[in-house]
Amino acid sequence: MSNFNVLILGSASATPTLHRNPTSQLVTINQQLYLIDCGEGTQLQLRKHNVNFNRIHHIFISHLHGDHYLGLIGLLQTMHLLGRENELTVFGPKNLKEIIEVHFKYSKSYPSYSLNFVELSTESPSIIYETDKLTVETIILTHRLPCTGFLFKEKAKPRRINPQAIAQYNIPIHALNKLKLGLDFIRSEHDIIKNKLLTDDSLPSYSYAYCSDTAYNEAILSQIDRVSLLYHEATFMEIDKDRAIKTKHSTAKEAATIALKSKANYLIIGHFSNRYKHLDELLNEAKTVFKKTELASEGICFEVAKM
Amino acid sequence: MSNFNVLILGSASATPTLHRNPTSQLVTINQQLYLIDCGEGTQLQLRKHNVNFNRIHHIFISHLHGDHYLGLIGLLQTMHLLGRENELTVFGPKNLKEIIEVHFKYSKSYPSYSLNFVELSTESPSIIYETDKLTVETIILTHRLPCTGFLFKEKAKPRRINPQAIAQYNIPIHALNKLKLGLDFIRSEHDIIKNKLLTDDSLPSYSYAYCSDTAYNEAILSQIDRVSLLYHEATFMEIDKDRAIKTKHSTAKEAATIALKSKANYLIIGHFSNRYKHLDELLNEAKTVFKKTELASEGICFEVAKM
Numbered sequence: 001m002s003n004f005n006v007l008i009l010g011s012a013s014a015t016p017t018l019h020r021n022p023t024s025q026l027v028t029i030n031q032q033l034y035l036i037d038c039g040e041g042t043q044l045q046l047r048k049h050n051v052n053f054n055r056i057h058h059i060f061i062s063h064l065h066g067d068h069y070l071g072l073i074g075l076l077q078t079m080h081l082l083g084r085e086n087e088l089t090v091f092g093p094k095n096l097k098e099i100i101e102v103h104f105k106y107s108k109s110y111p112s113y114s115l116n117f118v119e120l121s122t123e124s125p126s127i128i129y130e131t132d133k134l135t136v137e138t139i140i141l142t143h144r145l146p147c148t149g150f151l152f153k154e155k156a157k158p159r160r161i162n163p164q165a166i167a168q169y170n171i172p173i174h175a176l177n178k179l180k181l182g183l184d185f186i187r188s189e190h191d192i193i194k195n196k197l198l199t200d201d202s203l204p205s206y207s208y209a210y211c212s213d214t215a216y217n218e219a220i221l222s223q224i225d226r227v228s229l230l231y232h233e234a235t236f237m238e239i240d241k242d243r244a245i246k247t248k249h250s251t252a253k254e255a256a257t258i259a260l261k262s263k264a265n266y267l268i269i270g271h272f273s274n275r276y277k278h279l280d281e282l283l284n285e286a287k288t289v290f291k292k293t294e295l296a297s298e299g300i301c302f303e304v305a306k307m
Numbered sequence: 308m309s310n311f312n313v314l315i316l317g318s319a320s321a322t323p324t325l326h327r328n329p330t331s332q333l334v335t336i337n338q339q340l341y342l343i344d345c346g347e348g349t350q351l352q353l354r355k356h357n358v359n360f361n362r363i364h365h366i367f368i369s370h371l372h373g374d375h376y377l378g379l380i381g382l383l384q385t386m387h388l389l390g391r392e393n394e395l396t397v398f399g400p401k402n403l404k405e406i407i408e409v410h411f412k413y414s415k416s417y418p419s420y421s422l423n424f425v426e427l428s429t430e431s432p433s434i435i436y437e438t439d440k441l442t443v444e445t446i447i448l449t450h451r452l453p454c455t456g457f458l459f460k461e462k463a464k465p466r467r468i469n470p471q472a473i474a475q476y477n478i479p480i481h482a483l484n485k486l487k488l489g490l491d492f493i494r495s496e497h498d499i500i501k502n503k504l505l506t507d508d509s510l511p512s513y514s515y516a517y518c519s520d521t522a523y524n525e526a527i528l529s530q531i532d533r534v535s536l537l538y539h540e541a542t543f544m545e546i547d548k549d550r551a552i553k554t555k556h557s558t559a560k561e562a563a564t565i566a567l568k569s570k571a572n573y574l575i576i577g578h579f580s581n582r583y584k585h586l587d588e589l590l591n592e593a594k595t596v597f598k599k600t601e602l603a604s605e606g607i608c609f610e611v612a613k614m
Contacts, residue, residue, distance in 0.1 A: 015385045018354055040381040041348050047325055064413045066384045070377075074347045077373045078322045095413045102409050106371045106402045108452060145415060 004029050004154070004206045004304040006229065009045040010037075011270040011296040013235050013249075014067050021045055021298055022067035023212060023271060025231070026056075027152060029134055035059045036150060036210050042071035043078050049299065053079050054086055058129065060136070061092030062212060063147035069096065073103045080111040087114040091128055093146055094119050122146035125223055133157075139223060141214035143248045149211040151224060159199035169193055206304045209264075212271050215245070216254040224262045229304050231296065232258050234269035237276065237285055252282040256289035266307040270296030311336050311461070311513045311611040313536065316352040317344075318577040318603040320542050320556075321374050328352055328605055329374035330519060330578060332538070333363075334459060336441055342366045343457060343517050349378035350385050356606065360386050361393055365436065367443070368399030369519060370454035376403065380410045387418040394421040398435055400453055401426050429453035432530055440464075446530060448521035450555045456518040458531060466506035476500050513611045516571075519578050522552070523561040531569045536611045538603065539565050541576035544583065544592055559589040563596035573614040577603030 005028050010021030022039025026046070033055045035042075046053065053075070061069045069092070079088065088111075090096065097117040104110050118128060120138055129136035132155070139149035158180035166176070171193075175185055185193040209224040212233040224230060235249035244251050250258075252269055259267035267290055272279060279295050286293040294302070312335050317328030329346025333353070340362045342349075353360065360382070368376050376399070386395065395418075397403065404424040411417045425435060427445055436443040439462070446456030465487035473483070478500075482492055492500040516531040519540040531537060542556035551558050557565075559576055566574035574597055579586060586602050593600040601609070 014388050016351055016381075018351060040378065041351065044323055044325060044348065065416070066381055066410065066414055070381045070410075071347065074323075074373055074377045081321050099409055099413060102406055103373065103377075106406060107373055109372070 003031075004208070004228075005301050006208060006231070006268070006304070007049060007301045008268075008270065008296045008298055009042055009049070010039050011272060011298060012039075012067070013233075013271045013273050014065070015274060016040060016067070017274060019298075020272070020274075022070070024071065025210065026051060027208060027210075029152060029154065032131075032134075033057070034136075034152070037062055037068045037212070038070075038072040038075060039067045040070040040074075043075045045298070046075075053082060054084060057086060057088060059088070059090045059092075060150050060210075061090065061096055062141070062149060062210075063143060063145045064093055064095065064099070065145060065213070068213075069099075073100060076100065076111060076115065077103075077107075077109060079113065080109065084111070084113040087116065089116045089118060091118045091120055093122065093148070120148050122148055125151075137223070139209060139211060139220050141211060141220070142217045143213045143215065147213060149209060149214070149220070151207065151209045151227070153207040154205035156205055157202040159195065159202050162198055162200055165198045169198065171198060204305075208304060209262075211258070213249055215248040216250050216258070218258075218261065221258070221262045224258075224264070226263045227265070229266050229268065229302060229307060230259050230262065230264040231268045231270060233271035234282055234286060235271050235273050237282055240273075240275070243273075252285040253289055256286035256293060259286075259290040259293070264290075265292065266302075266304075267293040268296050268302060269293060310338075311515070311535075312608050313515060313538070313575070313611070314356060314608045315575075315577065315603045315605055316349055316356070317346050318579060318605060319346075319374070320540075320578045320580050321372070322581060323347060323374070324581060326605075327579070327581075329377070331378065332517065333358060334515060334517075336459060336461065339438075339441075340364070341443075341459070344369055344375040344519070345377075345379040345382060346374045347377040347381075350382045352605070353382075360389060361391060364393060364395060366395070366397045366399075367457050367517075368397065368403055369448070369456060369517075370450060370452045371400055371402065371406070372452060372520070375520075376406075380407060383407065383418060383422065384410075384414075384416060386420065387416065391418070391420045394423065396423045396425060398425045398427055400429065400455070427455050429455055432458075444530070446516060446518060446527050448518060448527070449524045450520045450522065454520060456516060456521070456527070458514065458516045458534070460514040461512035463512055464509040466502065466509050469505055469507055472505045476505065478505060511612075515611060516569075518565070520556055522555040523557050523565070525565075525568065528565070528569045531565075531571070533570045534572070536573050536575065536609060536614060537566050537569065537571040538575045538577060540578035541589055541593060542578050542580050544589055547580075547582070550580075559592040560596055563593035563600060566593075566597040566600070571597075572599065573609075573611075574600040575603050575609060576600060 009024035012020035232255035319327035539562035
């Protein structure tokens, strides 16, 4: 597995079927696991793909329609029953905490581990999580309920030290960190060695934008500009656009238009309505606008660096 | 399918696995469907067995541990999304209604159909549902939370008219209902035809007792006396009896002892702890006390009349 990948755990819209689970995705970045949305049955999907629940420290819930969070209560309770001790943080809309806690209260089953809720603003995008290598921002989506997407962005990576050059120019170890930042090595006023002689270019920084559920909304374009991988819901086809408008969902063509206009490198579509038996039709509709499109499908792992 | 059967939808205890779902059973009596408990994923189990959700009008929830009700919210929402119009009644413990309604409130998704909640007393057994052919009573179980089992009891069935005898004795049609009740036919003071000459014995009336989750509790014996089919949880084996006592569950041997002492015709055990990889060991333990025992297993349909 690469350092940045997205595993699809569920690709259905409102009602699950025997072949499609409700929405959930597992994003892995530098061996850190981030769960996005958690429809009913997600804990079984995680088991099916041999995911160690203890390695999940952050869960992101987009909105309070059941197909995006009803599996969360069972997952939190199973983590407790498995003896979890690691802290867990759930990012989600206002009221998610109240919903979860009513279950704990009446089942008299409070988790043994430390469980934090972070209430997301649905007013404007903001950075909700940050490490030295990564930020996660909310994306304000347009749906029947307040709904946020999530943008995972790797920070600029350090330039890569060239060991041969370091030896050749006799560079001391204490200088390496500055070289990684792109600075030249200054031995004296007259002895300056250009950074480019000592380092190779950084590895690229990747990004992943998760946009479900949402009506077509160009307001998000600047935020997701040139994203490496865009997941955009495509609940309907253009032929059912009236339903898309009414329910504040998108068509496959609209998802592809967002990908095109944001100059995304690659697009995944998902959250398919049960009415479509042949998903290739949605894929083809999207591809008329944006060729580099794939269907979300349970068990597929998209490796961002290889797309 | 016979007129009285029990389909096992889930046989796991607290945490689901890839092979065992959390507790749920579908009881069918005279083409009427009754859902008992509804762990996460039950709606998919119903789909898997081609159950028409519209035919379910009554759902019985035993208690508020997640593995017995977390699938209910999604099932109710899916029924709404499928355009259900039929009324639905949910029997369950105090606070179940509040738990469900907090989800409706924040998802702004109230069902289109009429949804009734009946709050069950956990003080003493009572008849909670009755038709001309059937009663359903609560069974007061002993668990960490207030918990009720359910006893489905067919009423005494009418004696069966013997058409040849009716013709031979020239019995008028208006007299048949009284014959079904067991009364003799009185043509005149001196012309009385014994019921036994005109009718055959009634078909047997069957009963099903669902007892999960519970510690060993002989107080239920008189209520379930001579039950046709007893489902009794057997979360543990005798070797783990300390855990059974601590968590207020039963061992396989205890379940079998309840079957023996209640003179049940047949026993199903279920709600197995994940610690047991070979369920035959639980079965064998039960059979040392009560031979006519079967393991609950997803997809098995027990036909009560054939057991």
